[in-house]
Amino acid sequence: MSDNLFAVVRTVADLRRQVAAWRKAGDRVAMVPTMGALHEGHLSLVNLARGKADRVVASVFVNPTQFAPHEDFDAYPRDEARDSALLAEVGCDLLYAPTVGEMYAPGFSTTVTVAGVSEPLDGQARPTHFAGVATVVTKLLLQCGPDVAVFGEKDYQQLQVIKRLIADLDIPVEVVGAPTARAPDGLALSSRNAYLTPAEREAAPALARALNRAAERLRAGDPVEAVEAEGRAALEAAGFSRIDYFEARGAADLARQGPGPITGDTRLLAAALMGKTRLIDNLAV
Numbered sequence: 001m002s003d004n005l006f007a008v009v010r011t012v013a014d015l016r017r018q019v020a021a022w023r024k025a026g027d028r029v030a031m032v033p034t035m036g037a038l039h040e041g042h043l044s045l046v047n048l049a050r051g052k053a054d055r056v057v058a059s060v061f062v063n064p065t066q067f068a069p070h071e072d073f074d075a076y077p078r079d080e081a082r083d084s085a086l087l088a089e090v091g092c093d094l095l096y097a098p099t100v101g102e103m104y105a106p107g108f109s110t111t112v113t114v115a116g117v118s119e120p121l122d123g124q125a126r127p128t129h130f131a132g133v134a135t136v137v138t139k140l141l142l143q144c145g146p147d148v149a150v151f152g153e154k155d156y157q158q159l160q161v162i163k164r165l166i167a168d169l170d171i172p173v174e175v176v177g178a179p180t181a182r183a184p185d186g187l188a189l190s191s192r193n194a195y196l197t198p199a200e201r202e203a204a205p206a207l208a209r210a211l212n213r214a215a216e217r218l219r220a221g222d223p224v225e226a227v228e229a230e231g232r233a234a235l236e237a238a239g240f241s242r243i244d245y246f247e248a249r250g251a252a253d254l255a256r257q258g259p260g261p262i263t264g265d266t267r268l269l270a271a272a273l274m275g276k277t278r279l280i281d282n283l284a285v
């Protein structure tokens with residue numbers, strides 16, 4: 001247990017009061033936005049944030065606007081007591097856990113949409129998702145005003161959307177992307193892994209294996225279309241029931257790669273359904 005005085009605030013006013021006091025004392029502040037159900041991956045973000053600032057604020061807010069009506073907003077795992085204990089243990093200073101009413105007051109009418117990087121991949125599969133993410137991340141950053149904000153590379157497209165909106169809206173914060181934390185068998189850690197049955201959990205690492213194999217082939221100069229087709233076939237063979245995408249894209253602009261070998265900095269991104277659980281993962285090529 002660290003000996004810091006961990007605290008929880010639920011209002012923008014209380015958050016701002018605490019951050020202002022730290023700033024007055026000359027402290028640099030980092031923020032780690034999350035939706036809770038914390039796992040080692042989130043805790044690695046907090047650890048990274050601690051290395052970049054004197055104070056770390058984590059937010060836990062299951063953001064309704066980034067879930068479509070048929071998605072898992074109601075079922076999304078919530079355990080604030082456990083999340084608080086984990087955050088205190090890794091030396092987080094403050095948990096910001098607003099209510100839905102605090103975040104979206106009656107009459108709330110503003111949406112932040114990011115063209116371009118929001119459009120392909122998850123933008124096709126989940127058409128309203130990134131507007132919800134962009135809106136809540138803009139609000140969280142303006143509410144807290146951190147010097148640095150840490151997001152996981154696990155949600156790689158989300159990270160590019162956030163970088164874009166911060167640049168476009170001149171939000172004075174440094175964004176840091178943290179490497180994906182993985183289970184020993186390669187499965188990317190995700191709060192949604194909790195939905196997998198034991199048999200599905202056993203099959204799920206095929207996603208990371210397919211990405212690794214595809215990255216090797218792309219590095220060797222194999223054509224994008226053949227590599228993507230092999231990746232999709234590997235996921236089908238492993239029991240994934242719906243493959244939303246398995247694609248090589250430009251690492252910063254997420255532009256389509258191919259035909260033929262990759263040119264320039266490339267990221268492989270995949271999303272597929274294992275049972276009822278939609279898993280996403282990605283890899284630098």
Ligand code: PAF
Nearest residue numbers: 033034035063133136155
């Ligand atoms: O990555 C997440 O947990 C969420 O999308 C975020 C960035 C906290 C916004 O709700």
